[in-house]
Amino acid sequence: MHPVKIVDLFAGPGGLDVAAEKLGVATVGVEWDASACLTRRAAGLATVEGDVRLYGPSDFSKANVLAGGPPCQTFTVAGGGAGRRALDEVLHFVKRMVAREKQEDIKRDLSRLEDERTGLVLEPLRWALAAIDDENKDPYQAIILEQVPAVLPVWEAYAAALEEEGYSADFGILRTEEYGVPQTRRRAVLIARWGDEDVALPSPTHQPYRKGVIRGVGDQKLESWMTMADVLDRHSDFFVISNYGTGGDPKARGRRASWEPSATVTGKIFRNRVVSPQDVELERFSFSEAGCLQTFPANYPWSGRDVGQQIGNAVPPRLAMHVLCAAFGWGTPSDDQLQSLKTWELREASETAIPHNASQANV
Numbered sequence: 001m002h003p004v005k006i007v008d009l010f011a012g013p014g015g016l017d018v019a020a021e022k023l024g025v026a027t028v029g030v031e032w033d034a035s036a037c038l039t040r041r042a043a044g045l046a047t048v049e050g051d052v053r054l055y056g057p058s059d060f061s062k063a064n065v066l067a068g069g070p071p072c073q074t075f076t077v078a079g080g081g082a083g084r085r086a087l088d089e090v091l092h093f094v095k096r097m098v099a100r101e102k103q104e105d106i107k108r109d110l111s112r113l114e115d116e117r118t119g120l121v122l123e124p125l126r127w128a129l130a131a132i133d134d135e136n137k138d139p140y141q142a143i144i145l146e147q148v149p150a151v152l153p154v155w156e157a158y159a160a161a162l163e164e165e166g167y168s169a170d171f172g173i174l175r176t177e178e179y180g181v182p183q184t185r186r187r188a189v190l191i192a193r194w195g196d197e198d199v200a201l202p203s204p205t206h207q208p209y210r211k212g213v214i215r216g217v218g219d220q221k222l223e224s225w226m227t228m229a230d231v232l233d234r235h236s237d238f239f240v241i242s243n244y245g246t247g248g249d250p251k252a253r254g255r256r257a258s259w260e261p262s263a264t265v266t267g268k269i270f271r272n273r274v275v276s277p278q279d280v281e282l283e284r285f286s287f288s289e290a291g292c293l294q295t296f297p298a299n300y301p302w303s304g305r306d307v308g309q310q311i312g313n314a315v316p317p318r319l320a321m322h323v324l325c326a327a328f329g330w331g332t333p334s335d336d337q338l339q340s341l342k343t344w345e346l347r348e349a350s351e352t353a354i355p356h357n358a359s360q361a362n363v
């Protein structure tokens with residue numbers, strides 16, 4: 001297929017957009033966080049700063065690809081009753097939307113939910129259906145969605161809905177280290193392509209990481225997983241000790257060595273201690289280093305507040321490149337394309353001068 005432009009909902013600092021632009025596909029992101037928008041503008045990424053719910057496909061008439069990583073806090077509460085209830089509600093709303101129940105009724109019922117953020121995960125579906133129903137617009141040619149593993153049942157419901165509408169879809173959990181990201185992170189991904197062509201998630205290129213298993217042991221058709229040392233310019237061994245998630249027991253804290261992939265990069269990455277093998281305190285990660293563990297270019301212009309959260313929220317550009325290529329039917333990205341993620345060509349911010357007003361945001 002021929003992707004002209006991607007409209008990226010909940011675009012964050014631009015993990016997916018960096019990958020797309022490096023593949024030569026134009027993007028425009030919708031994002032409401034002022035700091036993430038500062039980073040995006042510093043990087044020269046086209047941005048509409050605002051609430052995704054206030055826009056729709058007709059505001060972005062040039063885009064023929066839809067992407068999104070909607071927030072999902074309300075139903076990721078592991079095992080909690082509230083989380084489960086929210087998930088059941090979301091699945092029910094998917095059915096109502098596909099049945100083309102009146103938008104006002106759906107909006108009204110969404111606003112009555114215990115947590116209004118629950119409805120955000122339905123926004124990409126609203127956009128996809130609106131494009132299908134719009135006589136002046138073609139359906140999105142490809143759809144790409146990404147979130148934490150707990151969202152998989154929602155992607156499953158999306159896939160069924162999109163298939164009914166005329167898409168071919170695939171979804172599943174991808175492990176980032178299996179795509180050459182120097183980090184273990186699991187993500188629920190859905191890709192869909194308009195028409196009845198078979199679409200499939202990207203095949204792994206690297207071996208899965210297993211604690212205690214020597215690097216390089218495993219399926220020899222795949223490359224060895226990447227380590228922190230492979231991508232960071234530190235010249236001696238180190239350990240990263242994570243500072244949370246263990247109920248305060250210091251002995252139980254997560255520990256990864258520089259010759260392993262990083263643990264999942266979260267919004268709290270800068271709280272992690274970095275120590276030498278002799279337990280001497282070393283400098284904690286810089287913005288650039290944390291970005292590199294997520295496969296952002298080393299010179300990515302992180303800006304604004306809470307850069308840790310921006311980095312932790314993002315989809316790793318290298319994974320995004322694999323996912324985009326699979327969604328477009330382009331196979332595996334070339335080495336040159338993957339290597340191009342190492343640096344970012346800073347561009348004029350003027351390129352991003354897109355009006356914030358919905359009625360004028362025809363981009």
Ligand SMILES: C[S@@+](CC[C@H](N)C(=O)[O-])C[C@H]1O[C@@H](n2cnc3c(N)ncnc32)[C@H](O)[C@@H]1O
Nearest residue numbers: 010012013014015016032033051052069314315
């Ligand atoms: C999981 S992050 C997505 C990261 C992005 N996919 C990337 O790769 O960089 C979700 C983002 O949605 C944004 N967000 C949440 N609610 C929003 C809304 N109603 N409108 C626009 N953006 C929103 C958050 O500020 C956050 O940056």
